[in-house]
Every structure is written in C-alpha cells, then in structure tokens.
Amino acid sequence: MWRLLILSALSGLILADQPQSSTLSGQLFGALIDPRLAANALRIVGLERKLTSLKAKLHEAEKIDPHGFIDEIEARVSAVEGTHCDDGTFQCGGNEQECVSDLFVCDGHKDCHNGHDEDKDVCDPAPVKAGNVFSGTSHWKDCRIHEDHVTHITITGTKRRKFFQSRIWVKAHVESNFKEDGDETHGFDAKGYFNFAQRRLVLVPIEDDDHHLGVVCDFNHGDNERADCHRVLEVTRHICADLFVTLEHHEPHEHK
Amino acid sequence: FRQADTMKSLRLLLAAVVVVTAVLADHHEPTHDELIDKVVERTGKLTHDIYEFESHIDERIDPERIERAGSLRARVEALEEPSCQEHEDEHDIAEGLSHYHQCGGDDPQCISNLFVCDGINDCRNGEDEKHCTLPTKAGDRFVGDVVYDDCTKRRPDHITVFIETVSKAAFFTPLPKLHVHIEIESESDEDDSHVSLPTDGTYSFAENKLIVYAPEDDGLGLVGLFDGHNFDRFVGNIVHTLSREPCAQFIFHRK
Numbered sequence: 094m095w096r097l098l099i100l101s102a103l104s105g106l107i108l109a110d111q112p113q114s115s116t117l118s119g120q121l122f123g124a125l126i127d128p129r130l131a132a133n134a135l136r137i138v139g140l141e142r143k144l145t146s147l148k149a150k151l152h153e154a155e156k157i158d159p160h161g162f163i164d165e166i167e168a169r170v171s172a173v174e175g176t177h178c179d180d181g182t183f184q185c186g187g188n189e190q191e192c193v194s195d196l197f198v199c200d201g202h203k204d205c206h207n208g209h210d211e212d213k214d215v216c217d218p219a220p221v222k223a224g225n226v227f228s229g230t231s232h233w234k235d236c237r238i239h240e241d242h243v244t245h246i247t248i249t250g251t252k253r254r255k256f257f258q259s260r261i262w263v264k265a266h267v268e269s270n271f272k273e274d275g276d277e278t279h280g281f282d283a284k285g286y287f288n289f290a291q292r293r294l295v296l297v298p299i300e301d302d303d304h305h306l307g308v309v310c311d312f313n314h315g316d317n318e319r320a321d322c323h324r325v326l327e328v329t330r331h332i333c334a335d336l337f338v339t340l341e342h343h344e345p346h347e348h349k
Numbered sequence: 350f351r352q353a354d355t356m357k358s359l360r361l362l363l364a365a366v367v368v369v370t371a372v373l374a375d376h377h378e379p380t381h382d383e384l385i386d387k388v389v390e391r392t393g394k395l396t397h398d399i400y401e402f403e404s405h406i407d408e409r410i411d412p413e414r415i416e417r418a419g420s421l422r423a424r425v426e427a428l429e430e431p432s433c434q435e436h437e438d439e440h441d442i443a444e445g446l447s448h449y450h451q452c453g454g455d456d457p458q459c460i461s462n463l464f465v466c467d468g469i470n471d472c473r474n475g476e477d478e479k480h481c482t483l484p485t486k487a488g489d490r491f492v493g494d495v496v497y498d499d500c501t502k503r504r505p506d507h508i509t510v511f512i513e514t515v516s517k518a519a520f521f522t523p524l525p526k527l528h529v530h531i532e533i534e535s536e537s538d539e540d541d542s543h544v545s546l547p548t549d550g551t552y553s554f555a556e557n558k559l560i561v562y563a564p565e566d567d568g569l570g571l572v573g574l575f576d577g578h579n580f581d582r583f584v585g586n587i588v589h590t591l592s593r594e595p596c597a598q599f600i601f602h603r604k
Contacts (some may be wrong), residue, residue, distance in 0.1 A: 127381075133389050136396065143399055147406065156410045162418055166425055172426045230456060230473065234435060241458070319455060339455045 119221040164315030183290035185209045193288030200259040221263050221287045223251050229338035234335035242271035261287040281305045420579030433459035450555040452476045462555035466523050484580035487515045493585050493599030500596035503535040524551045563590050
C-alpha cells in the first residue's frame with residue numbers, strides 16, 4: 094500500500110514540475126496528486142504504524158498499576174506497623190486512633206467517628222462474590238507430606254443476614270491437584286464466613302470424615318484479588334501449609 | 350404530547366434554516382491549496398495527539414519509575430518478616446543470614462540461593478533467571494561516603510571500590526568472582542596518604558550482595574547490599590570477617 098503511495102508521490106512530483114498549462118492530463122494529474130498531498134499520505138501511513146505500536150504499548154501499560162501498587166504498599170506497611178487495637182477490634186483508620194468491635198464493622202451503623210467502619214472500600218463484599226475462583230500453590234510445612242501442589246478455592250454461595258450484616262456466610266469448594274494413589278484431584282466442600290474488619294475468610298470442611306484442614310485467607314495485599322492463605326487445624330489454628338492465592342480472571346475472549 | 354412533538358419539529362426546522370443561511374452566507378469556493386492546507390493541518394494535529402498519547406503511556410511504563418517503586422517495595426520487604434526461613438538454622442536466623450531466595454510475585458516460593466542465575470529455571474515463575482546482569486562490571490567504580498566508622502585504620506571520608514576484573518565459571522554462574530581495588534585517600538595532621546588495596550570478592554545474585562574479602566591483615570571486609578532494583582547505589586558495611594560484626598558503614602554510588 095505505502096509503496097503505491099510513494100510511487101504516486103514521485104509521479105506527482107514529476108508532473109508538478111511540468112508547466113501547468115501544457116497538457117490537460119498534466120493539469121489533472123497535478124490537481125489529483127499534489128506532492129504535498131502525497132507527502133501527507135506518507136505521514137498518515139506513519140501514523141497508522143505508530144497507532145499499531147501504541148496498541149502493544151497500551152497492553153504493557155495495563156500491567157503497571159500505580160494505584161494498586163500504592164494500595165499494596167500501604168496495606169503491607171500498616172501490617173508491619175500493627176495497630177494499638179485489641180484482638181477482635183477494628184481500627185478506624187487514617188489518623189483516627191479509635192477502635193470499634195469488629196461486630197460493628199459494616200453492620201449499617203456508623204460506629205467510628207469518621208464513619209470508616211461503613212466505608213465502601215471496607216465493606217466491599219467483592220472478595221467473596223459467588224463464582225470467584227482463587228488459585229495458588231500450597232506449600233506444606235507440617236501435618237501432611239505433599240509436594241507443592243495447586244489448590245483452587247471456588248466460592249459457591251454467600252448469604253448475608255439482614256439483621257446481622259457484619260459477616261458474610263460463605264460456602265465454598267476447595268480442590269487440590271496432587272497425586273496420591275493414582276487419584277489426582279482431592280476436593281471438599283466447606284463453609285465459613287468473611288470478616289470485613291480483618292478482611293479474613295475462614296472456611297472449615299462440611300462433614301469432615303476425611304480430616305481435611307480448614308482454610309484461613311487474609312486479603313492483606315490492598316486489593317480484592319490476592320490473599321495470604323493457610324491450611325490450619327480447626328481447633329488450634331496451627332498452620333500446616335502456606336497458600337498464596339490470586340483471583341482467576343475469566344478472559345472475555347474465551348466466550349467468543 | 351402532540352403539541353410537544355410539533356414544537357420539537359418546529360425547533361428542528363428553525364435550526365436547519367439557521368444552518369443553511371449560515372452556510373450560504375459563508376459560502377465561497379475553497380481553493381485547491383486551501384483544501385490541502387486543511388488536510389495537512391489536520392494531519393499535523395492528529396500526529397500531535399498521537400504523540401501526546403504515547404508520552405502518557407511512556408510516563409506510566411517509565412523504567413526509572415518502576416525501578417523507584419521496586420526500591421520502595423524492597424524497603425518494605427526488609428521490614429517484613431523474612432519469608433524463606435523454613436529450613437534455616439536458628440543461629441542463621443538470629444544473625445539475619447539467609448540461604449534461601451524468595452521467587453516473589455504472585456507465586457511465592459523459596460529456592461536455594463545456589464540456584465539463582467545458574468541457567469536453569471527453578472522458580473515456577475522463572476524469576477530466578479530473569480535478573481542476572483552483573484551490576485558490578487569490570488571497570489566500574491563506586492564511591493562511598495561514610496555514615497559511621499568505628500574500626501577502619503584510616504577513618505576516611507570516602508572509600509572507592511574499583512572493580513578490576515570479573516570472572517564467571519561457566520559451570521557455576523550464581524557467584525561470579527571479582528578482583529577489586531579499595532582506594533582510600535586520607536589526611537591527617539602529619540601526612541596525606543593514598544592507598545589502593547588489591548583484594549578479591551564475589552557477587553551473589555540471590556542476595557544482590559557484593560562481598561569483598563579483607564584486603565589487609567586486620568580482618569576487615571566489605572559487604573555491599575544492593576536493593577535489587579537500583580543498581581547505582583549500595584549500602585556497604587565494613588565487617589569483621591570472623592565475627593561478621595559490622596563496625597562501619599558507607600553509602601556507595603556509581604561514578
């Protein structure tokens with residue numbers, strides 16, 4: 094395409110050199126393919142190429158999320174700092190040195206003076222939206238002898254009582270892919286809750302006759318997509334395995 | 350309802366009349382050159398817009414900015430509990446020594462330091478083979494300014510580390526060997542002295558650490574810690590090589 098344009102640009106240049114009144118065709122050509130117009134066409138071709146390269150760059154830029162980065166650093170620094178609030182209480186955030194019981198967080202009433210306990214980002218139920226699939230690698234340190242293996246946590250259902258909103262009751266399916274006696278996947282159904290104040294998801298197995306261990310996940314990376322999880326013994330909360338999960342994204346092009 | 354409709358069409362008609370009269374009043378045949386001028390002008394504007402858009406994207410993916418953000422993250426990581434302590438010995442933990450490397454990213458995993466930059470992917474995310482360019486190349490010079498100094502012989506204000514040669518064994522790449530010169534200029538009441546002490550060292554990719562063995566018989570070595578993102582600066586601790594006790598600190602910058 095652009096070769097043709099260069100050709101026409103050249104012919105335009107040649108024709109334009111001829112005296113305008115000499116021939117009719119010369120006049121016509123000169124009018125049709127003005128050298129400036131041809132040069133302009135070349136610039137447009139250049140712009141087209143630039144736009145294609147910009148598309149690729151845009152894709153790269155999507156991976157860099159400054160706001161997400163700052164949120165993560167903030168969450169991690171806050172975790173290092175700790176709070177002066179007792180266990181089971183929620184710090185009202187920002188510069189407020191106020192603690193409220195975590196039973197009051199996201200219950201629909203403002204309990205903090207700055208209202209932080211009912212803020213949208215605190216009370217975002219997105220981490221436990223039904224249908225979310227979190228996956229990551231389980232690394233066992235105790236209790237069981239397993240190689241590192243992939244674990245998926247699928248949120249299958251949630252319930253939030255109108256008269257007690259500060260928890261979301263969650264049902265989930267936990268599935269692990271490891272080889273044991275030829276069987277490759279091991280899964281169990283679990284139930285539990287999500288606690289807004291701690292951003293913690295707790296899941297314990299239903300009808301546990303197979304001694305599955307509970308899962309405790311902390312969404313402590315400043316977003317709703319990543320969580321530090323542990324496989325724990327239900328009674329003592331002794332940590333048996335580390336599991337860092339990320340939300341699986343369903344690519345829109347898969348549905349095409 | 351119908352009245353509103355007629356009002357609407359009336360208003361439209363009026364608008365059309367206004368537009369037509371405006372066009373007629375303004376109407377004159379644009380010359381050939383004027384038309385081309387317009388096209389060229391619009392192309393120019395479009396070019397400007399596209400390049401401006403590109404500069405916005407470039408701003409976001411600016412490597413220098415990513416590097417600064419990485420340095421900040423590294424400082425937070427240094428404050429957090431070390432994540433690869435599982436197999437470490439209690440004494441090593443107490444001394445802050447680590448023999449395991451965190452692959453990081455969204456897929457944390459600990460691998461032995463000896464596997465970092467050995468040419469084989471050991472991390473699931475391949476992180477251990479991604480950052481294997483040596484920051485201390487032959488000919489590099491780092492100048493350090495004193496933070497505190499309780500032990501060196503000359504108590505200098507500056508120390509220069511000059512990397513003379515680098516050698517990497519083809520079969521064992523995680524720990525390249527260096528030959529360095531420690532250059533010190535110092536003044537006292539009696540004399541001005543100038544020394545250049547030759548010695549050896551290694552660089553550890555896993556820990557982003559430069560280790561310079563004691564050049565003199567006082568057993569004082571240098572341990573330089575890069576943050577893993579900014580390779581133009583490192584914190585250099587002068588340590589007693591036997592007890593590993595730090596006794597002086599310099600902040601080094603690439604010259």
